[in-house]
Amino acid sequence: MTYHAEIIAVGTELLLGNIANTDAQELSQALASVGVDVLYHTVVGDNPQRLEEAIAIARKRADLLIFTGGLGPTYDDLTKETVCRVLDVPLTFHPEAAADIRRNFDIIFHREMPPGTLHQAELPEGCEVFCNRVGTAPGCVFCAGDVTAVLLPGVPSECRYLTETALLPWLRRQSSGTILSHDLRIFGLSEPQVQELLGDLMDQAVNPSLAPYAKTGEVMLRLTAKGDSPAACEERMAPLLEQVRGRLGAYLYGIDVSGLEETVLHLLHQHGKTFSAAESCTGGLIAKRITDLPGASCVFRGGVVSYTNEVKASVLGVPQETLDRYGAVSEPVARAMAEGVRRITGSDLSVATTGLAGPDGDDRGNPVGTVFVALSTPERTAVRHMNCGSGRDRVRMLASHCAFDLLRRELEHLPIEGE
Amino acid sequence: MTYHAEIIAVGTELLLGNIANTDAQELSQALASVGVDVLYHTVVGDNPQRLEEAIAIARKRADLLIFTGGLGPTYDDLTKETVCRVLDVPLTFHPEAAADIRRNFDIIFHREMPPGTLHQAELPEGCEVFCNRVGTAPGCVFCAGDVTAVLLPGVPSECRYLTETALLPWLRRQSSGTILSHDLRIFGLSEPQVQELLGDLMDQAVNPSLAPYAKTGEVMLRLTAKGDSPAACEERMAPLLEQVRGRLGAYLYGIDVSGLEETVLHLLHQHGKTFSAAESCTGGLIAKRITDLPGASCVFRGGVVSYTNEVKASVLGVPQETLDRYGAVSEPVARAMAEGVRRITGSDLSVATTGLAGPDGDDRGNPVGTVFVALSTPERTAVRHMNCGSGRDRVRMLASHCAFDLLRRELEHLPIEGE
Numbered sequence: 001m002t003y004h005a006e007i008i009a010v011g012t013e014l015l016l017g018n019i020a021n022t023d024a025q026e027l028s029q030a031l032a033s034v035g036v037d038v039l040y041h042t043v044v045g046d047n048p049q050r051l052e053e054a055i056a057i058a059r060k061r062a063d064l065l066i067f068t069g070g071l072g073p074t075y076d077d078l079t080k081e082t083v084c085r086v087l088d089v090p091l092t093f094h095p096e097a098a099a100d101i102r103r104n105f106d107i108i109f110h111r112e113m114p115p116g117t118l119h120q121a122e123l124p125e126g127c128e129v130f131c132n133r134v135g136t137a138p139g140c141v142f143c144a145g146d147v148t149a150v151l152l153p154g155v156p157s158e159c160r161y162l163t164e165t166a167l168l169p170w171l172r173r174q175s176s177g178t179i180l181s182h183d184l185r186i187f188g189l190s191e192p193q194v195q196e197l198l199g200d201l202m203d204q205a206v207n208p209s210l211a212p213y214a215k216t217g218e219v220m221l222r223l224t225a226k227g228d229s230p231a232a233c234e235e236r237m238a239p240l241l242e243q244v245r246g247r248l249g250a251y252l253y254g255i256d257v258s259g260l261e262e263t264v265l266h267l268l269h270q271h272g273k274t275f276s277a278a279e280s281c282t283g284g285l286i287a288k289r290i291t292d293l294p295g296a297s298c299v300f301r302g303g304v305v306s307y308t309n310e311v312k313a314s315v316l317g318v319p320q321e322t323l324d325r326y327g328a329v330s331e332p333v334a335r336a337m338a339e340g341v342r343r344i345t346g347s348d349l350s351v352a353t354t355g356l357a358g359p360d361g362d363d364r365g366n367p368v369g370t371v372f373v374a375l376s377t378p379e380r381t382a383v384r385h386m387n388c389g390s391g392r393d394r395v396r397m398l399a400s401h402c403a404f405d406l407l408r409r410e411l412e413h414l415p416i417e418g419e
Numbered sequence: 420m421t422y423h424a425e426i427i428a429v430g431t432e433l434l435l436g437n438i439a440n441t442d443a444q445e446l447s448q449a450l451a452s453v454g455v456d457v458l459y460h461t462v463v464g465d466n467p468q469r470l471e472e473a474i475a476i477a478r479k480r481a482d483l484l485i486f487t488g489g490l491g492p493t494y495d496d497l498t499k500e501t502v503c504r505v506l507d508v509p510l511t512f513h514p515e516a517a518a519d520i521r522r523n524f525d526i527i528f529h530r531e532m533p534p535g536t537l538h539q540a541e542l543p544e545g546c547e548v549f550c551n552r553v554g555t556a557p558g559c560v561f562c563a564g565d566v567t568a569v570l571l572p573g574v575p576s577e578c579r580y581l582t583e584t585a586l587l588p589w590l591r592r593q594s595s596g597t598i599l600s601h602d603l604r605i606f607g608l609s610e611p612q613v614q615e616l617l618g619d620l621m622d623q624a625v626n627p628s629l630a631p632y633a634k635t636g637e638v639m640l641r642l643t644a645k646g647d648s649p650a651a652c653e654e655r656m657a658p659l660l661e662q663v664r665g666r667l668g669a670y671l672y673g674i675d676v677s678g679l680e681e682t683v684l685h686l687l688h689q690h691g692k693t694f695s696a697a698e699s700c701t702g703g704l705i706a707k708r709i710t711d712l713p714g715a716s717c718v719f720r721g722g723v724v725s726y727t728n729e730v731k732a733s734v735l736g737v738p739q740e741t742l743d744r745y746g747a748v749s750e751p752v753a754r755a756m757a758e759g760v761r762r763i764t765g766s767d768l769s770v771a772t773t774g775l776a777g778p779d780g781d782d783r784g785n786p787v788g789t790v791f792v793a794l795s796t797p798e799r800t801a802v803r804h805m806n807c808g809s810g811r812d813r814v815r816m817l818a819s820h821c822a823f824d825l826l827r828r829e830l831e832h833l834p835i836e837g838e
Contacts, residue, residue, distance in 0.1 A: 013630075018448075
């Protein structure tokens with residue numbers, strides 16, 4: 001069957017604009033990937049009466065009601081009670097959920113569980129419990145007359161976790177066919193450039209469909225197919241995937257990876273190589289991104305965040321005269337930083353960044369966004385000069401993207417622009 | 420009068436999750452600042468019938484309906500027509516709006532204006548036109564019976580521009596008071612512990628109100644007051660704020676700051692001191708967090724991400740026998756790392772982290788989540804032993820919180836637990 005869904009977020013903080021409703025966005029993407037049509041998003045505050053009215057409206061216009069927020073043990077926890085009252089489903093104590101809550105609480109918090117916590121094991125009668133291993137509030141799905149209701153926590157990481165580990169598998173079990181998608185990750189082309197390269201394919205593509213998702217400094221394409229089986233979906237996607245591969249060439253850096261750092265991690269593992277990073281403008285972002293991934297310790301030896309010239313000189317061994325002559329934001333300093341960090345960490349490869357993340361330019365007339373990114377190998381050191389535009393976070397993210405891209409191109413023996 | 424608003428975003432791309440509804444967030448913040456209560460957000464696709472139904476519902480539960488999206492000259496431009504049909508207000512041609520559109524088009528696009536463009540000058544009869552200098556689609560506000568309707572473009576930059584330059588001034592002219600809020604940031608107490616300490620105050624508090632927001636490893640309380648002026652709001656909040664301050668003591672680390680790193684940045688500026696970081700398990704997160712902030716270069720000299728024992732020994736000078744005897748995840752190694760990074764960077768203070776972020780424990784039987792965080796000053800080195808539980812991101816975030824908290828307590832001459 002095809003569900004028609006409404007996502008109802010409960011939380012006054014959303015109506016005050018303290019946070020954006022990213023749960024609804026991520027849920028919508030996830031639901032689309034399994035063929036569920038989302039017809040409405042609704043946001044309502046921590047107010048039982050208004051929530052009641054919203055549920056009464058939703059059940060008339062959708063058959064899958066997904067609620068986020070208001071499941072915690074705090075005083076404003078009201079979603080569960082209100083939903084069950086309106087849909088006329090009693091709350092019952094779920095011992096297995098209580099056991100999960102107790103176990104997860106111990107694992108996550110290592111302290112005594114406050115009495116209120118087990119109240120979260122009171123769940124709709126006959127529901128399927130979604131065990132929450134990244135928080136304490138469990139989610140659940142249950143049927144009430146002609147609607148199916150889903151309760152999820154509002155904390156984005158918990159909502160995401162339960163969507164991927166519980167809701168999507170549950171929905172896949174309901175749907176007759178299969179929906180499969182692949183995320184194609186692209187670096188080095190803007191979204192308009194990708195549109196130009198692939199526009200005709202995107203317009204034609206129905207099943208499989210091909211749609212772009214903008215990300216900071218990169219582009220992601222989602223290729224999605226519906227079919228009777230995963231194999232049938234793959235078969236549908238294969239020809240288009242080949243066309244897209246052919247047109248994107250080296251700009252396509254990975255499929256179904258979390259980002260450039262994951263591609264680099266895999267390549268380093270394959271080649272049995274290690275790297276290190278000397279970071280000025282990225283200030284630890286490169287190290288942070290690679291060490292976000294389990295297994296980083298096998299390929300990342302470490303790095304130096306050289307936020308002052310003294311550290312560039314004393315720790316990385318950048319010659320003082322190079323700093324004086326060219327300034328910290330320069331090609332020769334990027335080069336010396338990369339060579340220095342490779343030497344002191346004993347890594348096979350290394351990258352370095354030096355640039356102006358803003359808000360201000362430097363006294364040598366370099367504008368904000370000027371960044372030099374260096375790659376050093378036993379054979380050579382290459383430096384890419386970028387202008388990342390403005391916006392501190394954006395500049396830092398682009399510079400770190402570039403560093404990972406240089407590592408990827410080195411390991412895949414691809415040309416490095418600007419060489 | 421006090422408006423009760425509903426923000427209705429029109430756009431299938433929102434229901435597909437291609438973008439988050441940031442217009443609703445920014446509008447909500449803006450509306451709160453002029454005392455408008457936002458009761459609902461609704462998102463509906465580019466579908467006239469469902470939009471009609473959404474409007475019919477909204478006019479019954481709100482008296483200020485703010486629409487975003489669907490004003491462009493494209494095929495899915497339907498908001499204006501549908502809103503006017505449902506609210507029974509005719510569209511008429513506004514010559515002055517047409518002149519604006521023509522002028523802005525020339526300024527922005529420098530090319531001939533497509534014929535469809537002037538269709539955007541068809542606006543509700545008797546409306547006040549909001550001239551759009553950053554795009555072509557004008558916005559407007561008009562009254563229809565007992566509701567006031569506002570039309571805004573969906574492009575975030577245009578929506579933001581018209582909100583600030585036209586909608587807010589219009590609302591101030593109908594003025595109905597101000598809402599002001601302060602965010603109280605707490606580290607070292609769990610949300611249940613904060614509930615225990617402040618529950619009675621939260622329950623009593625109406626205007627000002629006091630509500631908790633969970634964040635990873637810390638707690639945030641938002642104190643919000645309504646009044647005739649910002650000064651009146653502050654006056655309302657002052658007594659409760661003092662009570663809360665008194666009960667939280669040193670656990671309250673900042674008000675209206677972005678996080679512990681901002682508090683530390685301010686304190687270091689005040690004291691004219693610098694710091695550095697030696698990071699193992701946090702892998703650059705401490706450096707990344709401080710350098711996320713403009714002005715970091717004055718207080719952060721740099722850091723070393725020592726992800727291998729070799730780098731701990733060679734770069735930070737951790738004695739090899741200490742590593743062999745106690746293992747990398749140990750109190751003596753944390754101590755030596757902090758002292759080492761302070762020496763090689765020449766900073767006044769330093770912090771160091773070594774621990775197990777997971778997924779695996781170590782061969783000495785330390786469980787995942789074991790973290791040692793050290794603070795080194797010219798006078799002494801203190802080490803805090805934490806068990807951060809599981810979840811790689813969570814462990815790393817908690818460890819970095821702890822490092823910043825140690826710096827804060829040192830600079831504010833507060834006791835450091837575990838000393």
